[in-house]
Amino acid sequence: MLFIFAVLLLLLSLWAVFYFQLSRSAGAIALIIVSIVCAFISPWSLILGIPLILISLVVMIDPLRMSFISKPAYKALANAMPSISPTEREALDSGTSWWEKELFMGAPNWETFNSYPYPKLSLEEQAFLDNEVETLCSMLDEWEIHEQKALPDHVWQY
Structure with a gap:
């Protein structure tokens, strides 16, 4: 019975981290603390607690997160992106495009966009x-x- 309570507590805390949109570090620390508390309630809860602790540590530590999450996700998404047609490439390289160039390149500078004056009619x-x-x-x-x-x-x- 205590095992079920501990697992429910772990799942509820995981849900709360996502529902309340806690920051990465706050959510990871909260899950680690709840996993340790649940281990005292029922040692069998470590079946779910240890993976949660490991995932929390990976999310919290920048080099681990970059090597285990960010780089594989970037590689998967880079292969999924459609290639730019020759016409689009010419338009981007022509230098005559406005802010769309930054938008198509995937790194728009919003301050540059906001600094452009409003167009006026003749x-x-x-x-x-x-x-x-x-x-x-x-x-x-x-x-x-x-x-x-x-x-x-x-x-x-x-």
């Missing part, structure tokens, strides 16, 4: 929006378009 573009587009929008009747499932002829001719 006087001609603003006049087009204020006149032609406004006139076109005033000619539209959403209910009529919905009923006929088409734009009226006078709108098309405008």
Whole structure:
């Protein structure tokens, strides 16, 4: 009975670490402490406790995490990434692309993106929006378009 209680306590603590989104080190330390406490409750709980302690140590220690988790995951994902077509490669290497180049390279600098000024419309573009587009929008009747499932002829001719 104590073994079941200890295993449930371990599983509940594992769930709590993920549910409350504890940091890597806080979650690992919590699981190690709970595993040790459960070992005092029932030594058989070490069947689940020892793997949890080992995984927690791997997650906590940077060189171990890099060699056992990060590098294999990076290798698996690097092979899964689609290759860049020649056209995409030319666009990225051309130097004329804007912030998309950083985005496609997989390492966007968000501060660079935020530092770009907002684009402004030219006087001609603003006049087009204020006149032609406004006139076109005033000619539209959403209910009529919905009923006929088409734009009226006078709108098309405008």
